[in-house]
Amino acid sequence: MNTAPQVSQLTPAARAILDTAGRIFYDRGISAVGVDTLAAEAGVTKKTLYDQFGSKATLVAAYLGERDRHFRDWIEREIQGKDAETQVLAVFDALGSWMDAHSPKGCAFVHAHGALLNAPDHPAHNVIRGEKVWLRTKFEHLVRAAGRDQQQSLATQLAALLEGATVLRSLADMPDAVDEARDAADVLLDSPSREGS
């Protein structure tokens, strides 16, 4: 399932639209960017945008889906080749570099969720939930591979640390939040009740 990336099947205009969406939806917020603005900054007509994506809602879901893929790839790449316990901590380091490079203003999925509170059937909600569930599941697999007990609880706790660090760093002027969260993750991993047999 899901073997080949479908990205290259996009038409040039569709690619330009998604690239532009990736920048300005994140920087300015989904509801602050109109389709006229988006099409203009992508160097494309609004007609093309609607021919390619059908609606703003579909485009928003596509933007978040692509960002989700990039985020997962970033994490996987940054943690590869280490042992499982080190990988758990490396996820936090990967989050730090991801925020440096692509996410200084906080989590795009959290922002999207807030912007779509009044549209509960919006197709983006599945993408948003999927991103959060994936991260927790990633932690679950890693702590199982590391031989820890209570994998369910530990995975949720690690995911909470990571989400919270993102919030604090981006909107409370706390640049060290991610590093502190990493240290807390280390404590949780080394807690006696969590050591496997």
Add this chain to the structure above:
Amino acid sequence: MNTAPQVSQLTPAARAILDTAGRIFYDRGISAVGVDTLAAEAGVTKKTLYDQFGSKATLVAAYLGERDRHFRDWIEREIQGKDAETQVLAVFDALGSWMDAHSPKGCAFVHAHGALLNAPDHPAHNVIRGEKVWLRTKFEHLVRAAGRDQQQSLATQLAALLEGATVLRSLADMPDAVDEARDAADVLLDSPSREGS
């Protein structure tokens, strides 16, 4: 400083506006609610709204300021009369009951931050940052009172757990996130390196 609450000085219309704002801004999102809708649902004319608040931006800041006060009062009330270490854990329980009662869709301040990405000078940003900083500072005072070392790090880590649990519970279908975060906080508090002399 800040001795008496100024709430009772509001005119009846202003109070109705703020009450309505507290409901529909949170439920639907700030940018999804227009001033026409807000005035109509408050049973007030738009003229009155502008006479009382001057602009939507000011009203948004007032809405968040009032929510911030309610949140702080809720936390303080729920944790009072316990010893310091128990209070740290009680903050997590207080968050759980707060979300049950008033915040099932996630953190209003995080949502507001996302909605105002494109308005960096918006007066609400100070309120948002203030709420996050207050929470971390609250933890800092509690862990100091509990005789823990490394108060700065521990406070940030506890705040991250709490923020992250809010995110996971509200937008990842993880109702136990807050309880799990409480357990993690307990582990961090009992970690040998954090015990005071």
Add this chain to the structure above:
DNA sequence: CGGTATTCATACAGGTCAGTGTAGGCAGGC
């Protein structure tokens, strides 16, 4: 060479947005 897909340019519809203006009603205090 003909057909299909992609894209351009432009104009328009119908609605909502924040914010202002004008005019008047009503109550409490001096």
Add this chain to the structure above:
DNA sequence: GCCTGCCTACACTGACCTGTATGAATACCG
């Protein structure tokens, strides 16, 4: 009795919103 503060009612502006319509140019592919 008058003035001030609070409020209603309603019309209006100019900008922006999503989405559609019309018509034509370009390029690839059989």
